[in-house]
Amino acid sequence: MTGSLTIAGLGPGDEALVTPEVTAALATATDILGYAPYVARVAPREGLTFHPSDNRMELQRAAHALRLASEGRNVVLVSSGDSGIFAMASAVFEALEETPQYQGLPIRVLPGVTAMLAAAARAGAPLGHDFCAINLSDNLKSWAVIEKRLRLAAEADFAIAMYNPRSASRLEGFGRALSVLKEAGCGDRLVIFARAVSTPDERIEMIKLSEALPEMADMRTLVIIGNSATRRVGRWVYAPRHAR
């Protein structure tokens, strides 16, 4: 009997931002795997087994999901936001490279609403022109790589969406990122701090980069740095569609 593996993004928090396609996959799943707080977002029901795991166990979790699918289970591996953005989809394909015997399994990747889109919509349209997304965690890449990407993104005048800006174990990085951008001449750019978007704890702040402090971000915050033309209109922030 062949099972299946569905890799699904649960969106930023609000039930209304879970796509109908993901909801349908959850309704027919036999097993849900994922980081424990994300698994907890799925409603229990008879016949559904939960396999929550720790934050840094992505490869083991991916291998576990593939093994269960090969045993005939209908597995859904959940991430927050979109599963392809700093989340589990890449980990599954990494695991698949190591286990060619699973490469014939039916695997689907279902898109979800990623945090930067939910945050941008709250602010207005700060991603309306060219932009990039950078993960500020240095768990899987060096800080030198992060700094280089920030400097080049500033030089190219991209708006920048920053994921994972600051955690209890990485208190320094976000301050360094702000310094790199200030040194690159971005002090006048608008910055959006979007915390816990689409949850009851949501908080949106918009200020100039020169006024931004490291403590304004935590692990529930998505930070968007505007490009040099990003501006306010009323209570909104938007990037014009044209480049100067």
Ligand SMILES: C[S@@+](CC[C@H](N)C(=O)[O-])C[C@H]1O[C@@H](n2cnc3c(N)ncnc32)[C@H](O)[C@@H]1O
């Ligand atoms: C490991 S990444 C996962 C990203 C996720 N796959 C996505 O597409 O949104 C976790 C980071 O996403 C951002 N994030 C996730 N949910 C968020 C929310 N509801 N509000 C603001 N930022 C969020 C934060 O920057 C957090 O540190």
